[in-house]
Ligand SMILES: O=c1ccn([C@H]2C[C@H](O)[C@@H](COP(=O)(O)O)O2)c(=O)[nH]1
């Protein structure tokens with residue numbers, strides 16, 4: 733009788749690949765972000781990516797940054813982590829202690845939202861804004877709230 737396959741991907745890699753797949757839906761030309769929330773039983777609770785509110789037509793949307801806040805994408809886009817929480821259809825109490833897998837280290841607004849949603853751990857791929865003011869605030873929030881964060885890399 734043949735033995736079982738053992739060279740399977742880890743749960744971390746599986747959930748991060750789901751987050752990466754979600755990021756491929758993003759219309760942002762500069763930064764595509766995906767998030768996948770998984771509970772302690774390895775069940776996916778929700779998935780999200782950065783995009784405009786669904787009632788805003790993202791084909792007509794100005795996807796650049798602009799001095800004029802009215803034309804700056806940052807003021808219109810819902811972040812991947814926020815969308816993952818908003819897309820969740822279960823009870824928030826079941827999100828307590830869950831892990832968010834996110835392709836980019838969360839901004840400080842997302843850090844606050846994740847804490848308030850009861851997320852217990854942040855696993856991220858990229859930290860391209862490492863050291864910026866927003867990034868330092870985000871890490872400060874997570875540390876002070878006792879939310880562990882760690883970076884992983886995906887195998888080729
Ligand atoms: O926590 C985060 C931080 C950022 N995003 C999204 C928001 C924007 O669509 C891009 C960032 O664009 P830049 O051109 O790199 O400033 O990433 C997110 O989803 N979650």
Ligand SMILES: [Zn+2]
Nearest residue numbers: 811838839842
């Ligand atoms: Zn954010």
